Amino acid sequence: MLKQTPLNSIHRALGAKLVEFGGWEMPVQYQGIIDEHLAVRRTAGLFDVSHMGEIAVDGPKALDYIQLLTINDAAALSDGQVQYTAMCYPDGGVVDDMTLYRFGPERFLFCVNASNIDKDFAWMLQILKESGLADVELRNLSPDYGQIALQGPSSAAILAGLTSENFKEIDYYHFKEGPVAGIPTIISRTGYTGEDGFELYVPTAKTADLWDALMQTGKKQGLVPAGLGCRDTLRLEKKYALYGHEISADISPLEGGLAWITKLQKPDFVGRKALVRQKENGVPRRLACLILEEPGVPRQGYPVFSQEHHIGEVTSGTMSPSLKKGIALALIKKDSAVIGDGVQIGIRDKKRVARIIKPPFYPPAT
Amino acid sequence: MEIPEELKFTEDHEWVLVEDDIVTVGITDFAQESLGDIVFVELPNVGAKVDAGKAFGVVESVKAVSDVYAPISGQVVEINEELPDAPEVINTSPYEDGWMVKIKVEDLADLDDLMDANAYQEFLENED
Structure with a gap:
C-alpha cells in the first residue's frame, strides 16, 4: 500500500x-x-x-552529535540558517543527503529524502548510541x-x-x-x-x-x-545530486560532486578516515556534466566511452527542456577526461557524441 | 481518448491504417498520453525488414524509453522524416502528422490478428 x-x-x-x-x-x-x-x-x-522526512535533534549536546553525524561543518550555522549536508557510513559511502535547520543552539531539524526516512532515523539512533552522548533527543517528525x-x-x-x-x-x-x-x-x-x-x-x-x-x-x-x-x-x-543516482552507499561524496560540503578538516565525523584516505590516494571517480551533441536521451546506467575506452556510467540523464538537448551526469574514472573533451555515450547499439561541460547546464555558458 | 473507426490496433498500442498491401503505423492517443512529452524518436531505415511483434523503433518521453513494435511483418517503404526533428508531433497528432512508418505487408492475412476500434476500446477499459 x-x-x-x-x-x-x-x-x-x-x-x-x-x-x-x-x-x-x-x-x-x-x-x-x-x-x-x-x-x-x-x-x-x-x-x-x-513525502520528505523531518527529523528533529534537540538538547545541549545536539551540535556535538550533528558534527559527528554529518560531513559538513554544522558549527558554521547560525540561528535561522540552513545547511546542505550529508551523512556517511564509515567506509565513506553516503547514507543520505539532507538539509539541516538551526532554530537555536540546542534545536535543529533535518529534512531527509522520503525513501530514506526509516533508514536514516535508524542510522541516527545507532550513531547516537555509539557516540555515548547524553542529552540529545531524536524525534522523527515526518508524519x-x-x-x-x-x-x-x-x-x-x-x-x-x-x-x-x-x-x-x-x-x-x-x-x-x-x-x-x-x-x-x-x-x-x-x-x-x-x-x-x-x-x-x-x-x-x-x-x-x-x-x-x-x-x-x-x-x-x-x-x-x-x-x-x-x-x-x-x-x-543545475547538477544537483539525487540520492541513488549521483550519491549512494557505493558512491562517496567526493566522487558524487559533494566535495564542497565534505569538511575533512573538521574534527572527527563518521566516514572521515575513509574520505581522507580516498582524497590522499586520489578520488577514483568523479562526476562530469555531459551534453549530447547528437539527438538522443541519456539515461541512468548508459556507458560512457573516451576513445573507445569504457570510462564510466551515466548516473542521471534526460532531455533538457531548457536546452532541448540530451544532458547527463556521469561518474567517470579519474583522469579519463576533462572539461571540453569529447566523449561518447552508449545509447542502445550506438555510441553518441557528447561533450564534457563546466556545470551547470542551465543557464548555458555563452 | 480518440480511437478512429477506420484504424486497426495492437495490444502494444500501435495503430495501423490499411491501404491495399501498404500499412501506415503509429502509436495511439492512449500511448502518447501515457508516455507524456515525447522528445525523441528512432525509426528504421527505408528498406528494413520488420517482424510482427518485434521492436522496429523507439519513442522516448522525458521520463521513459518505449519500444514500438511492428504490428505486422513486411518491409519499410517510407518513414516520417519530420519526426526526428519534431517528435512532439506524436503528442499533438498521434493518428495523422505523427505517423511513423509505412510497411509493405508480406501476408495480408496477418491483419486479421489486429483489433478494430471497438475491440481496442474494450481492451483499454479492461487494462485499467
Whole structure:
C-alpha cells in the first residue's frame, strides 16, 4: 500500500499522473513535464514535497552529535540558517543527503529524502548510541509535517500576498517561522530547482489549505502545479545530486560532486578516515556534466566511452527542456577526461557524441 | 481518448491504417498520453525488414524509453522524416502528422490478428 500525502485528493482533482516514488504515491506531472519545467524557470511552480522526512535533534549536546553525524561543518550555522549536508557510513559511502535547520543552539531539524526516512532515523539512533552522548533527543517528525515547495522567479511576489512576515529579508539558505495564509509555517528560502523559491513546512492537517491559498493567489502570476518529473529535470540542469543516482552507499561524496560540503578538516565525523584516505590516494571517480551533441536521451546506467575506452556510467540523464538537448551526469574514472573533451555515450547499439561541460547546464555558458 | 473507426490496433498500442498491401503505423492517443512529452524518436531505415511483434523503433518521453513494435511483418517503404526533428508531433497528432512508418505487408492475412476500434476500446477499459 503506497503512502499518500495530505494533497493526494488535490492531485487527483487536478488530473495528475500519479506514480510510485520511494513508497509514496506522488504526482509525476499535471499538464506535462516540459510545460511545468519551463513555468518554474519563467514564473513559478508549486510542488508537493510532503513525502520528505523531518527529523528533529534537540538538547545541549545536539551540535556535538550533528558534527559527528554529518560531513559538513554544522558549527558554521547560525540561528535561522540552513545547511546542505550529508551523512556517511564509515567506509565513506553516503547514507543520505539532507538539509539541516538551526532554530537555536540546542534545536535543529533535518529534512531527509522520503525513501530514506526509516533508514536514516535508524542510522541516527545507532550513531547516537555509539557516540555515548547524553542529552540529545531524536524525534522523527515526518508524519507531523506537510511540505510545499514554491519555486520560480515569481515565488517572492506570490508569497507576499499571503504573509506579513518580511520574508524579503530571508536570504538564500535561511528561514523564518511565521504565518502564511494564517497557517503556522517554516518559511525556508531553499529549493531543488536552481530558481528563487521557498520550501514551506506546515502541520500535516493544514497542508491542503496552504496549497489552495498559494494556488489561488499565484494563478494570476503564472503559478502552475508542478510534478516530480520536472523536479528531476530542473535539478539535473543545475547538477544537483539525487540520492541513488549521483550519491549512494557505493558512491562517496567526493566522487558524487559533494566535495564542497565534505569538511575533512573538521574534527572527527563518521566516514572521515575513509574520505581522507580516498582524497590522499586520489578520488577514483568523479562526476562530469555531459551534453549530447547528437539527438538522443541519456539515461541512468548508459556507458560512457573516451576513445573507445569504457570510462564510466551515466548516473542521471534526460532531455533538457531548457536546452532541448540530451544532458547527463556521469561518474567517470579519474583522469579519463576533462572539461571540453569529447566523449561518447552508449545509447542502445550506438555510441553518441557528447561533450564534457563546466556545470551547470542551465543557464548555458555563452 | 480518440480511437478512429477506420484504424486497426495492437495490444502494444500501435495503430495501423490499411491501404491495399501498404500499412501506415503509429502509436495511439492512449500511448502518447501515457508516455507524456515525447522528445525523441528512432525509426528504421527505408528498406528494413520488420517482424510482427518485434521492436522496429523507439519513442522516448522525458521520463521513459518505449519500444514500438511492428504490428505486422513486411518491409519499410517510407518513414516520417519530420519526426526526428519534431517528435512532439506524436503528442499533438498521434493518428495523422505523427505517423511513423509505412510497411509493405508480406501476408495480408496477418491483419486479421489486429483489433478494430471497438475491440481496442474494450481492451483499454479492461487494462485499467
